[in-house]
Amino acid sequence: MGKLTIGCFASLVGSLNLDFAVKLSAAAIEKGHTVDLWVSGNGTMLSIKDQRPFKDYSHLEKPLKELMAKGLTVTACEACAEARGYNKDVTMEGFKRHSMDWYLASTFSADRVLHIGGE
Amino acid sequence: MKLAVFVSDYRMTVDTLDRLSPEKMGIILVQNGVYHATLKENGTPSALLNKSAEFYALKEDLETRGLDASNVDSKVKVITLGDVVDLIFNDYEKTAWI
Amino acid sequence: MATTKLGFIVQRPPYKSENPKLALTHAIATQSVEVYLNEGDTVTADIAFIGDGVLNCKKDQKAMDYYGLTSTEQHIKMALLVDINIWVCKEDVEKFGLSEDDLVLDAEEFGADMTVNVVPYSEISKKMEEMNHLLFF
Numbered sequence: 001m002g003k004l005t006i007g008c009f010a011s012l013v014g015s016l017n018l019d020f021a022v023k024l025s026a027a028a029i030e031k032g033h034t035v036d037l038w039v040s041g042n043g044t045m046l047s048i049k050d051q052r053p054f055k056d057y058s059h060l061e062k063p064l065k066e067l068m069a070k071g072l073t074v075t076a077c078e079a080c081a082e083a084r085g086y087n088k089d090v091t092m093e094g095f096k097r098h099s100m101d102w103y104l105a106s107t108f109s110a111d112r113v114l115h116i117g118g119e
Numbered sequence: 120m121k122l123a124v125f126v127s128d129y130r131m132t133v134d135t136l137d138r139l140s141p142e143k144m145g146i147i148l149v150q151n152g153v154y155h156a157t158l159k160e161n162g163t164p165s166a167l168l169n170k171s172a173e174f175y176a177l178k179e180d181l182e183t184r185g186l187d188a189s190n191v192d193s194k195v196k197v198i199t200l201g202d203v204v205d206l207i208f209n210d211y212e213k214t215a216w217i
Numbered sequence: 218m219a220t221t222k223l224g225f226i227v228q229r230p231p232y233k234s235e236n237p238k239l240a241l242t243h244a245i246a247t248q249s250v251e252v253y254l255n256e257g258d259t260v261t262a263d264i265a266f267i268g269d270g271v272l273n274c275k276k277d278q279k280a281m282d283y284y285g286l287t288s289t290e291q292h293i294k295m296a297l298l299v300d301i302n303i304w305v306c307k308e309d310v311e312k313f314g315l316s317e318d319d320l321v322l323d324a325e326e327f328g329a330d331m332t333v334n335v336v337p338y339s340e341i342s343k344k345m346e347e348m349n350h351l352l353f354f
Contacts, residue, residue, distance in 0.1 A: 027200035100246035105253030115352035
């Protein structure tokens with residue numbers, strides 16, 4: 001089994017890029033792989049807790065928590081989050097926050113890296 | 120280099136794909152990229168399908184858009200997310216999301 | 218002791234998308250990556266500007282004057298200061314009617330030894346082969 005590091009810079013609502021990243025994470029974990037998910041830029045919107053699951057907007061808090069329980073490590077760029085007012089108080093439990101070097105360090109031990117840029 | 124390229128748009132704003140020339144290339148059509156697998160503008164299939172590559176289209180993104188696997192170009196294999204994981208780990212060394 | 222080589226490929230122009238700036242800031246973050254790794258291990262990030270991405274390298278940007286934002290030009294200089302390899306596609310520079318004189322090529326004012334390399338795409342393509350992972354911005 002291998003390690004997949006996914007980086008995603010797109011926002012929670014709009015492009016479905018974060019939906020794809022979370023679904024791919026689930027599929028990889030299902031197959032026994034380890035997954036690190038890094039969100040930066042507008043992607044840090046994923047880290048906000050209490051997302052209300054309207055049917056018209058992507059809502060990933062529930063699947064994300066289920067994946068974290070199965071071993072997914074998910075980390076937000078702290079500076080990108082703070083710049084958007086997403087401070088620690090509104091961050092989902094279990095969602096890590098680090099500087100950008102965390103993403104780079106994750107790639108060190110990754111067998112594969114999929115970087116999904118922003119909009 | 121064995122490169123898996125994710126194409127997520129139908130109208131692309133960058134020409135990077137035209138420049139890539141890895142030893143082996145797989146083009147994985149996801150999101151609006153799946154239109155390349157099904158649309159024939161003025162009767163002509165997408166020029167992307169003329170590239171020297173293996174082609175894949177994500178089943179759930181086809182069906183999300185009302186597209187049926189039976190209408191997919193014969194060059195394209197319809198795959199699941201689990202298949203995407205296997206391609207990434209087993210068939211290609213690097214990935215590109217463009 | 219091992220090194221993981223990342224290739225950052227910037228293919229979009231500046232300011233309309235956050236991608237180019239994030240490519241540069243993430244690359245600069247290689248400076249502190251070793252705090253997460255075992256002694257002797259490291260990660261490098263080299264940056265290539267291709268296609269419309271070469272427009273990030275135009276000099277005399279005034280984003281700070283008009284938007285209060287660090288310009289892509291300044292980020293390129295910071296990247297040079299921390300010894301990041303930067304390649305710019307020669308064919309694309311010429312396609313836009315630009316020359317090396319129009320580009321940010323060094324950061325001498327900050328004491329950087331590194332300079333920007335304007336090279337044919339074929340060289341960038343070779344570099345991509347050498348990388349462990351590619352990240353397209």
